Amino acid sequence: MSSAPIRLGQVGLMILLAGQLLLQLDFSIINVGLAAISASLQAGETELELFVAAYGVAFAVCLAMGARLGDNFGRRRMFGVAVVMFCLASLLCGVATSVAFLIVARALQGLAAALMVPQVLATIHVTLTGRDHARAVALYGAIGGIAFIVGQVLGGFLISANIAGSGWRSIFLINLPICILILVSMWRYVPETRGQGRVPVDWSGMITLALLTLSVLLSTALGPSLHWNWLCLLGFVPVLPLAALLWRIQRAKEARGAFPILPPSLTRISSMRFGGLIAIIFFTSWSGFMFVFALTLQAGAGLTPLQSGNSLIALGGSYFISAVFVTRRLAGMRREAMLVTGCVIQMVGLLLLIATLDVVWPHPGVINLIPASVLIGFGQALIVNCFYRLGLADVPHEHAGAGSAMLATMQQVSLGLGPAILGAVFAQVLQYSGHYQAAGMTAIAVEFGLMVILLASALHRLARERAPAGEEVEIDEALIVAPE
Template identity: 50%
Template sequence: MNSSAVSPGRAGLLILLTGQMLPLIDTSITNVALDPITRSLHTTPTQLELIVALYGVAFAVCLAMGSKLGDNHGRRRVFMWGVALFGLASLLCGMAGSVHALLAARTLQGAGAALIVPQILATLHVTLKGREHARAISLYGGIGGIAFIVGQMGGGWLVSADFGGLGWRNAFFINVPVCLLVLALSHHYVPETRSESPSGIDWPGTVYLAMILCCLLFPMALGRELHWPLALQLMLVALIPLIWLMRQNALAKQQQGQMPLLPPRLLKLPSIRFGLVIALLFFSAWSGFMFCMALTMQSGLGMAPWQSGNSFIALGIAYFVSALFAPKLIARYSMGKILLTGLSVQLAGLLLLMLTFWHFGLHTSAVTLAPATALIGYGQALIVNSFYRIGMRDIKKQDAGAGSAILSTLQQSTLGLGPAVLGSMFLALASGGGYITAIVGFLGLEVLLMLLLAAVALSFRQHLSGCPVPSL
């Protein structure tokens, strides 16, 4: 790595963190705008799932490619490419005259996000040391909570204010001036770094991953609405040969001394496998939770976008506070304890949220939701902080980049699939018994998933307590 790279300073750090917030804020804004998008473009609930999910899937598929491009061609350069693409895609999202145009623009936006995000952490690692590095990483970890609050509140306000009669389109247009500002300042304040040993991109592996995720996404999202036609059934069947082909490609590249997208030798490590379990159970449930809650607030309870956004303020604040204090807890306690504590707090919040919806029904408000969502946010931050640290435990230094790429790809893949897989179950419940029954049933399912994750964590606990915590 470019160890002699110049520190970005406060201005550079602020620009990088602003770049990090763009994709995070956009996820929140999109959830807030679901109901206005439905009225404007006459979308079905299934198409709403795809608006959220395609962004996450494109993000996941292009993430490893974005990381390699930054290593090979310069991280500042690729960061600026990503910001430019994200800004263009945001403009196209706001201008979309049909749901199909919006879906295409959202996919492009996910690709832009995948070029932005890997450059930020890599630049911080290479250019900062000691206390400055620790402070920057804490800010990097806590920015999700800030982005969540800004996205929910700012997005809800933008949509409800209806500037220029543009409604939900403002939630996407607001990204354009921010992207232009980041582009204008990046060249002056963000140092250029790149890897001293460039490596090739696993194009076949990237294509196989895209096909696998699409063969999962579209049947799960469209199957119920289209009554499971033969084409969607064949897509699910195609998963088996696609997974086999991706594995064969990875084994061949590994034998040739190249780095495949998902290296088989790293996938055999216990910590990576446990990271896969966390991704499947937690991150899919998290993105599914945000989608189902947004639909319940807007379509079920009739909240305006700003009211829906305000309902998540307590969650965002609790997440931010928890993320800031997480490094101190990690220094004192084992990762097993921190993960289980996070799961316990989140489970308490989920159960309280079930009771809240059950008791208040259609009279549920932002105030009544605050205690439960605050617990959920606090627990979520501990689980997210545990994910990378646990997943990287068995990774050697020379494989740090590949290990981080695997975990990031797993995280984004499951975040993308969550709204489609779990959202379909939620919509099936809503069509039969209404939104309150559906959200209570969904939360019950999420409780079961978190209990399953806790059981796996307990079986893995001895491994966690016996290993040092890696520095991220």
């Protein structure tokens, strides 16, 4: 229940959505600047993987904390704190003189995003009702496609324009005036709301999850450069003990009525396990693909940042059209059938992309990449639409909020690990062959293999779930995080 008697007005909604747009712009705009950052700071593929992954991992680990701090101390207040942190982190990214400095600053951006995102949807959720609420959530969902297109074009333009010699730094420094504008206006137009009671933050679970994720991330990212020596493999040793410790901590908290970030009881629900499988396979593949494809186009084919950004406009445009218009037309389709359809369309797009790169290399461009990009973006939107609907299908209504928060955390962890996992494949092939084309095509082929596993799982579930679909769980939008 909102603690403020006023409703969220149109200006307030635009301010909140501007914050969300800023975060998603920053995610897509980064890929355009990878080659320029690599050349400026002498960063190899491993450092770039860590740089891209730092944002997603920090976001994932701190997401539940952000939601609970907003509930406890006020959502507008935490939104403001997050904007200040994001502004500071963007400034640090913009003035970074080393890769290590940039990785730390990027992680701070991820922390700020984790504090900001839950406040946006929670405020919408508690201050709007009926048609206004539905419209606001629809606008929130549409931002992803818009941000992808704008981010690619804007990032490419800023780097190519080299305003005042800023180069790639401008993609971070552009955030500063936007953050200041949001801060100046939010106090007047965004109402303060908070939860009904204080909910403790699961600090032990959050720290253990962070250590577990970092153990996988660092070992995977460093593998190719260290030639998978014993020191690198030693990094995987803590994975199983940390996973067991996390499970024990979460079970203990749930048993005494606390609020763990990954409630173990939910893993016994079939749909939640399937939702976790979608998160691990699809979102890892998605973020990893964006990373390796950007490097392939820029470092391999020599495309400028502007050309690289423009080459993916078709992907973002088809994603937006599919997400906003097509999924509504297919609302009556079984969830599993829509997932199968999305997987097949995306997989055809991946095969077409491999064939296209083989034919047009070393001159891939905006026009010859359109057919494959359109199919990939269209299929991705269908898969994303099914993610929460399938994951929460069997979850009782009273646990829908916890379920959506758990899926959101798994989604963000996967987005964070994607660049390291597919990036390791890319770096290993590049190290062996010396050809960016081979490295990029191999990474895309690995993504295709992962999607085969998801497709087979979806077909198995579709064959098993022959009974008429029941009423879907009402998802708590305040805990859902749209894909970056």
